[in-house]
Amino acid sequence: MFKRGNRMLKQRNNAQSIRMPVITAFCIVICVLVWVLYRESGEKSDSFSGVIKENLNSFSSSVKLDPTVEFRNGTDLIWQIPDSPKAVLFLAHGCNGKAANFWDRSPKCLNCVGLPEERLIVLSALARRFAVLAVSSAGRCWSMEDERLIVKDIIEWWVVKQKLQSLPLVALGASSGGYFVSVLATDLRFSSITIMIAEGLFDRMDIPKSYPPTLFVHMPKDKTRRLKIERYLTLLKGEGIDVAEVKCVEFALSPNLLADRIPGLDLATSVKLYSLFQEKGFIDTKGFMRNDGRAIQWKPALKERDVVLLDKSIADHIQEEMNLAFAYHEMTSLQSEKIFNWFETHMS
Numbered sequence: 083m084f085k086r087g088n089r090m091l092k093q094r095n096n097a098q099s100i101r102m103p104v105i106t107a108f109c110i111v112i113c114v115l116v117w118v119l120y121r122e123s124g125e126k127s128d129s130f131s132g133v134i135k136e137n138l139n140s141f142s143s144s145v146k147l148d149p150t151v152e153f154r155n156g157t158d159l160i161w162q163i164p165d166s167p168k169a170v171l172f173l174a175h176g177c178n179g180k181a182a183n184f185w186d187r188s189p190k191c192l193n194c195v196g197l198p199e200e201r202l203i204v205l206s207a208l209a210r211r212f213a214v215l216a217v218s219s220a221g222r223c224w225s226m227e228d229e230r231l232i233v234k235d236i237i238e239w240w241v242v243k244q245k246l247q248s249l250p251l252v253a254l255g256a257s258s259g260g261y262f263v264s265v266l267a268t269d270l271r272f273s274s275i276t277i278m279i280a281e282g283l284f285d286r287m288d289i290p291k292s293y294p295p296t297l298f299v300h301m302p303k304d305k306t307r308r309l310k311i312e313r314y315l316t317l318l319k320g321e322g323i324d325v326a327e328v329k330c331v332e333f334a335l336s337p338n339l340l341a342d343r344i345p346g347l348d349l350a351t352s353v354k355l356y357s358l359f360q361e362k363g364f365i366d367t368k369g370f371m372r373n374d375g376r377a378i379q380w381k382p383a384l385k386e387r388d389v390v391l392l393d394k395s396i397a398d399h400i401q402e403e404m405n406l407a408f409a410y411h412e413m414t415s416l417q418s419e420k421i422f423n424w425f426e427t428h429m430s
């Protein structure tokens with residue numbers, strides 16, 4: 083992919099002198115357009131539809147999900163290693179999650195679920211040449227005691243088995259997985275970590291000087307967590323730890339959004355769902371969710387209208403996108419670029 087990019091760049095260089103004024107004019111037009119659109123879209127929506135499109139289309143041809151499933155220490159681990167990996171990413175799901183949520187169902191992983199945000203995180207990781215390892219928690223959520231040792235053991239064993247010991251190790255945990263990663267970072271040497279929609283357990287542990295650089299990816303609408311994260315940002319900074327935060331805000335659904343983000347959901351169904359949500363008042367006139375997907379009685383509404391989902395499991399995928407759009411508490415891949423930039427700039 084990168085090689086081809088370089089070649090194209092070279093060809094372009096030859097014609098550059100002629101095209102320069104045209105390109106400049108084009109850029110100005112685009113900038114003005116972006117500025118106008120951005121101004122009109124207001125604060126809420128940002129330019130998320132653009133971000134969404136981009137982060138979907140950029141992988142479609144270059145990376146493919148191709149997991150390997152293993153069973154060890156009473157749990158399953160699922161992993162994928164790209165060509166010439168540059169780092170190892172450990173992924174920790176939230177409560178009710180599992181490793182199988184990160185990869186699409188395929189002959190190599192019949193139990194895989196491929197939730198939309200989870201799979202996009204893995205695709206982003208692979209596109210940036212991170213080897214990805216996901217482990218399932220033994221219970222519904224992660225246990226902060228024994229499970230730490232088991233997972234530490236699994237990660238160390240796996241890294242050696244795959245001969246990836248020389249690579250930097252990073253971690254991303256969401257919700258329960260975020261708390262888990264925040265403490266696992268005292269057991270294992272991560273070059274940096276991302277704690278998503280969680281504040282971590284920093285008031286319950288001694289923070290060593292060697293604690294890894296920590297990025298908080300959170301949804302400020304969840305005010306309780308936001309306040310705790312603000313407190314921990316200050317606390318960690320005071321300890322000399324490199325920290326940063328990325329805030330995720332709500333965005334409007336569009337008729338095609340569900341089809342764009344959920345493999346196996348066709349455009350016709352997506353459009354039908356959107357108008358149903360509008361009729362039922364689940365979204366406002368601009369398409370913003372009025373509540374979290376978990377709190378809305380949207381499944382009975384489907385039945386009522388005879389909207390049939392070919393695959394029942396797709397309901398969970400739809401709900402994840404509704405939660406994401408509401409931006410209170412959900413796994414998000416929309417910030418992948420910032421997350422992987424964080425990992426890549428903290429690898430020494």
Ligand SMILES: *[C@@H]1O[C@H](CO)[C@@H](O)[C@H](O)[C@H]1NC(C)=O
Nearest residue numbers: 154155156231232233235236
């Ligand atoms: C995990 O399994 C391996 C191999 O069966 C075993 O040697 C190791 O002690 C186990 N680790 C823990 C923490 O139970």
